[in-house]
Amino acid sequence: MRLLLCTGNPGKLAELRKLLPSGMELLTLQGAGLPTDLPETGHTFAENALQKARFAFARTGLPCIADDSGLEVQALNGAPGVDTAFYAGPQKNDRANMAKLLHELEGTADRRARFRTVIAYVDSGGEHVFEGEVRGTITTELRGTNGFGYDPVFLPEMSDLTFAELDNVHKNAISHRGHAVWKLVRFLAER
Ligand code: IMP
Numbered sequence: 001m002r003l004l005l006c007t008g009n010p011g012k013l014a015e016l017r018k019l020l021p022s023g024m025e026l027l028t029l030q031g032a033g034l035p036t037d038l039p040e041t042g043h044t045f046a047e048n049a050l051q052k053a054r055f056a057f058a059r060t061g062l063p064c065i066a067d068d069s070g071l072e073v074q075a076l077n078g079a080p081g082v083d084t085a086f087y088a089g090p091q092k093n094d095r096a097n098m099a100k101l102l103h104e105l106e107g108t109a110d111r112r113a114r115f116r117t118v119i120a121y122v123d124s125g126g127e128h129v130f131e132g133e134v135r136g137t138i139t140t141e142l143r144g145t146n147g148f149g150y151d152p153v154f155l156p157e158m159s160d161l162t163f164a165e166l167d168n169v170h171k172n173a174i175s176h177r178g179h180a181v182w183k184l185v186r187f188l189a190e191r
Helices: 010-019 045-060 081-086 094-104 168-174 176-190
Strands: 002-005 025-028 064-073 112-123 126-138 154-156
Touching (some): 002 010, 002 045, 010 025, 010 168, 045 064, 064 081, 064 176, 112 176, 126 176
Parallel strands (some): 002 025, 002 064
Antiparallel strands (some): 064 112
């Protein structure tokens, strides 16, 4: 089966490649001749994921999957949410985003947060979405160098190590993306 992975984020791409079964032929936006920054103007993760997958499917006719994800922090009433990538500005800078988050939470005891992912799958048979989440807390400083994005400040529940201190096998086993991809894989296998 051929699948087009509709993300220009190298971190997401690497995780999706590890999580999807090895028998699948995985294509990238670049490989399909599409821009790597697909439009995402929705107000929810699902709207954005569907928008990206629909865009790519309309242009290629290939089965497409798109991931839209973000961090919801309890003490910030769910922010940064859909704006996670742009939290500190349009440049999508991970360091600046994490610095802003730690600054916003300075002196805050309640550091509970969750990562959410919605994966949209679009092919000629229709559209489907699969959700995953992982709960945890935001650290008070950056810890670890693995992974991508906000991994150095996210401490998953039941773990002493941040996502950036875990290796990719352990992160994928518990992550929001891992959960959503398992649902997608089960759906594809059952069809
Ligand atoms: P989007 O899904 O492209 O809108 O961006 C998601 C935002 O959440 C980006 O800032 C990513 O770096 C961040 N993000 C998504 N998944 C993860 C993850 O697994 N670890 C750390 N940051 C993530």
